[in-house]
Amino acid sequence: MTFTLAIVGRPNVGKSTLFNRLVGKKLALVDDQPGVTRDLREGAARLGDLKFTVIDSAGLEDATDDSLQGRMRRLTERAVEMADICLFLIDARVGVTPVDEVFADILRRKNAHVIVAANKSEGKAGDAGYLEAFSLGLGEPVRLSGEHGEGITDLLQVLMPIA
Ligand code: GDP
Ligand code: MG
Numbered sequence: 001m002t003f004t005l006a007i008v009g010r011p012n013v014g015k016s017t018l019f020n021r022l023v024g025k026k027l028a029l030v031d032d033q034p035g036v037t038r039d040l041r042e043g044a045a046r047l048g049d050l051k052f053t054v055i056d057s058a059g060l061e062d063a064t065d066d067s068l069q070g071r072m073r074r075l076t077e078r079a080v081e082m083a084d085i086c087l088f089l090i091d092a093r094v095g096v097t098p099v100d101e102v103f104a105d106i107l108r109r110k111n112a113h114v115i116v117a118a119n120k121s122e123g124k125a126g127d128a129g130y131l132e133a134f135s136l137g138l139g140e141p142v143r144l145s146g147e148h149g150e151g152i153t154d155l156l157q158v159l160m161p162i163a
Helices: 015-023 065-082 098-109 127-136 152-162
Strands: 003-008 027-029 040-047 050-057 085-091 114-119
Touching: 003 015, 003 065, 015 040, 015 050, 015 085, 040 065, 040 152, 050 065, 050 152, 065 098, 085 098, 085 127, 085 152, 098 127, 114 127, 114 152
Parallel strands: 003 050, 003 085, 085 114
Antiparallel strands: 027 040, 040 050
8 A cells, every 4th residue: 555645834844855855866746737736746755664655845935925825825735635644844943833833724624634743853952843843733743854864763653554
């Protein structure tokens, strides 16, 4: 059985870095819905015994502040629809922001299967943000560092029973 994991969250939380770590160089563009899915990157990932498809909502970086909210919502909703499980990243060094709350709300409304991850959790600088992530009300967060490759085993532990 394979599944699709969408990495979602506001710009700069480390989605693409994690995507690249999970996928390596095997990435492709998703192009079945112009304007939205061309901003979603899709790749094949392998973690332990699990093989799955991973989606990065990559199209937010060039959005202006004005266009960001609507674009974020559309992209995230599309990613949720394509995915079996959403990996919702926050930046543990920053903590939970109002924009993170908007994402949490989208995921709740969509009734998505969500794993919250406090990313950038390497070292101690992410401790407070990790604790704040509980307040999103989307379950126990996973501590991750996409850049340093930390917490990937914990992510696997959480994925295995639901995959
Ligand atoms: P995206 O906008 O969510 O796709 O975020 P990116 O993957 O482009 O990363 C945004 C910034 O955060 C970059 O400067 C990354 O180097 C940095 N970053 C990503 N992952 C980590 C991490 O695990 N720890 C730290 N300290 N920085 C990270
Ligand atoms: Mg990105």
